[in-house]
Amino acid sequence: MARHYSTQEALDIIMHSDCEDGSSSSSVDYEADTEEASESTEDASEVGTDQLESNSDSSETESGGEMEEAAAGWTSKNGKVLWSPTNTETLRYVPAARSLTPGPTHYAVARISDSASSFALLMTDDILQHIVSMTNLHGRRSIAEWRDMDTEELQAYVGLLILAGVYRSKNESTLSLWSEKSGRSIFRATMSHRRFHQISRTLRFDDKLSRLRRRDDKLAAFRKVWDMWTHRLPMLFSPFSDVCVDEQLVPFRGRCSFKQYMPKKPAKYGIKIWANCDVKSSYAWRLQVYTGKAAGSPSEVNQGMRVVLEMTEGLQGHIITCGNVFTSFALAEELLGRKLALFGTIRRNKPELPPILLQARARAILSSTFAFTKTHTLVSYIPRRGRNVLLLSTKHRSPDVSDEMKRKPVIIKDYNRCKGGVDNFDKVVATYSCRRRTNRWPLALFLNLVDISHYNAYVLWTSMEPSWQQQKPYRRRLFIEEVGEMLVTPHIKKRGRLPRSSAAATMVSDVQGAAAGPSLISERKSWRQCHFCMDRRVCSTCCKCGKFICKDHSLSICSPCST
Incomplete structure (x- = not known):
C-alpha cells in the first residue's frame, strides 16, 4: 500500500490542496442502473460532508521505487494510458465556438405572442389532430354511443389535466374534482365528469390493428406522437454552454415490457428516459425513451457512451456534465473530436485509471491527487477517511483547488454546480405534474409529455419576456394556470347546455x-x-x-x- 508524503516533501509527486472549501453539500446524487449498482463509486455530492480532521500524522517516508515511478509517470491498469503527476505537458483548454446561439431560436421568437402560443409550439396541431383521429377510431370500435371528439375538446381535456396539476390535485379523485362542494367550477364548466372519464379511457395514439409488431418496436403504441414531439424540442431552444446528460424515471407500475427498477429513484419503478437538459434553465433539449435490450440479443456494450453521443448530436463548443454511468476515457476522447468538453464522476473499475489514484486509506483527509495527459485530467479527492471521489475532465487542465474550508478541487465544484440540470428538471416537472394513476404506459408517457411541454413553454416565454410577472415568486404557477384556462376557454364557449352547478x-x-x-x-x-x-x-x-x-x-x- 502506497504511503503519502507531507506537502513539503512530495511537492513534485502528488498535488495536495492547500486551502479549504465551505460550499454547500446539498447537491443531488447521480444513480447507476441496478445491474451496475455494485460498481458505483462515491459521488461528488458527498464531497464536503465531513468535519476537518487533523492530518499531521499522515506523512510517511516513501520508497525510492515509488519516487522513480512518480517521476516517470503512472501507467493505467490496462497499460495503454500514461498519466503524469504534473500538467507541464498538458495543452491549454480553448473552447470551440458554439454552433448555436443560446436561448429561444428565431423560429420560436417569430411565433410566440403569449403563454398559450408558446405551449402550442410544443403541442402542435399535427400532434393533436393525430391523437384525435386515433381516439375517435378506437371510440367508434369500443363504445356504442361514442361522440366524435374534435381538436378543441382534446385541448380542453389537456387544459383540465394541467389545471389539476397546478391545483396539486393529481392524486385526487376526479369525482372530487367535479364535486359541487369540494371541486372547482372550471372543471364542471368545461365538460361533464362522464365525458372526461370517457376520453381518458378511450385516448389512443395509434391504430392497434395496423401497429407494428412489438418485438420490432416496443414503443410502437406511442412512437409517432413521441417522434413528432421530440423533433420540436431542439427547434425552439438552443442550450447555453453547459448541458447535463442523465436519466429521468416516469413513475409507472403497470404492465410494460421495458419497465425499469431503479431503487435510488423516489418512484423506484417506471419508464426510463435519457435526458439532455440545459444547466442554466433546465430546458429539456433532447429526450430518448429506453426500451431495454432487444429480445434474444446480448447486453449492450458501452451503452453510456452511445447514449451521450446520441444525446449531444448537433452540439459544438458545449461542456457536457454526466455521472459515472456514462463517463469514460473513450467517451471523453470521442467528444473532443466533436469539439465538446466533458467532466464527470468516473467509476474506479475503469481500466484507464492509474492504480495510485484508487488508493485512499493512507491518504490525508481533504487531500487531492491529480493526474494528467495532454488533454485529460483526473482527480482523486478524499472527503473523509476511506472514501475516494474520482472525476475525469477534458475542460480543466490544471490542479486548481478552492481556497475554502473543504479544499475541494475546482473540478468537483464545477461538477456540483452543473450536475443538477436533469435533477432540477425532474423537480420542477413534478411540482405541478398532471400525472394520474393509469395502467396504460402510453398514457403515462403522454401525461409526462404534457408536463415537460408546459415547463419548456415557460422557459421559452420567460426567456422572451423576462419582465413578465417578475415581482411574483410563484410566476410559474401563474403561467401554467393561464395556459390551462386558455386551453379550456374555446370549448366552454361552444357549450350548448349549462351545468347543474x-x-x-x-x-x-x-x-x-x-x-x-x-x-x-x-x-x-x-x-x-x-x-x-x-x-x-x-x-x-x-x-x-x-x-x-x-x-x-x-x-x-x-x-x-x-x-
Whole structure:
C-alpha cells in the first residue's frame, strides 16, 4: 500500500490542496442502473460532508521505487494510458465556438405572442389532430354511443389535466374534482365528469390493428406522437454552454415490457428516459425513451457512451456534465473530436485509471491527487477517511483547488454546480405534474409529455419576456394556470347546455357572454312547473320573458338567427 508524503516533501509527486472549501453539500446524487449498482463509486455530492480532521500524522517516508515511478509517470491498469503527476505537458483548454446561439431560436421568437402560443409550439396541431383521429377510431370500435371528439375538446381535456396539476390535485379523485362542494367550477364548466372519464379511457395514439409488431418496436403504441414531439424540442431552444446528460424515471407500475427498477429513484419503478437538459434553465433539449435490450440479443456494450453521443448530436463548443454511468476515457476522447468538453464522476473499475489514484486509506483527509495527459485530467479527492471521489475532465487542465474550508478541487465544484440540470428538471416537472394513476404506459408517457411541454413553454416565454410577472415568486404557477384556462376557454364557449352547478353555470354564461354578447342560455334558477302545460317541473326558462318552459313548449334556435 502506497504511503503519502507531507506537502513539503512530495511537492513534485502528488498535488495536495492547500486551502479549504465551505460550499454547500446539498447537491443531488447521480444513480447507476441496478445491474451496475455494485460498481458505483462515491459521488461528488458527498464531497464536503465531513468535519476537518487533523492530518499531521499522515506523512510517511516513501520508497525510492515509488519516487522513480512518480517521476516517470503512472501507467493505467490496462497499460495503454500514461498519466503524469504534473500538467507541464498538458495543452491549454480553448473552447470551440458554439454552433448555436443560446436561448429561444428565431423560429420560436417569430411565433410566440403569449403563454398559450408558446405551449402550442410544443403541442402542435399535427400532434393533436393525430391523437384525435386515433381516439375517435378506437371510440367508434369500443363504445356504442361514442361522440366524435374534435381538436378543441382534446385541448380542453389537456387544459383540465394541467389545471389539476397546478391545483396539486393529481392524486385526487376526479369525482372530487367535479364535486359541487369540494371541486372547482372550471372543471364542471368545461365538460361533464362522464365525458372526461370517457376520453381518458378511450385516448389512443395509434391504430392497434395496423401497429407494428412489438418485438420490432416496443414503443410502437406511442412512437409517432413521441417522434413528432421530440423533433420540436431542439427547434425552439438552443442550450447555453453547459448541458447535463442523465436519466429521468416516469413513475409507472403497470404492465410494460421495458419497465425499469431503479431503487435510488423516489418512484423506484417506471419508464426510463435519457435526458439532455440545459444547466442554466433546465430546458429539456433532447429526450430518448429506453426500451431495454432487444429480445434474444446480448447486453449492450458501452451503452453510456452511445447514449451521450446520441444525446449531444448537433452540439459544438458545449461542456457536457454526466455521472459515472456514462463517463469514460473513450467517451471523453470521442467528444473532443466533436469539439465538446466533458467532466464527470468516473467509476474506479475503469481500466484507464492509474492504480495510485484508487488508493485512499493512507491518504490525508481533504487531500487531492491529480493526474494528467495532454488533454485529460483526473482527480482523486478524499472527503473523509476511506472514501475516494474520482472525476475525469477534458475542460480543466490544471490542479486548481478552492481556497475554502473543504479544499475541494475546482473540478468537483464545477461538477456540483452543473450536475443538477436533469435533477432540477425532474423537480420542477413534478411540482405541478398532471400525472394520474393509469395502467396504460402510453398514457403515462403522454401525461409526462404534457408536463415537460408546459415547463419548456415557460422557459421559452420567460426567456422572451423576462419582465413578465417578475415581482411574483410563484410566476410559474401563474403561467401554467393561464395556459390551462386558455386551453379550456374555446370549448366552454361552444357549450350548448349549462351545468347543474350554479357557480359553473355562471362561469359558462360569463365566458359566452364576453365572447358573443348575451347568451341564449339563461342561468339556471330553480325547479318550477311549466308555465304553459303545468304538468312538468322544469328549470329551463325563456331567454326573453323568463317564463319556465318544458321541452314541448320550447324552440331551439341558433345564434345567427336570434339576432
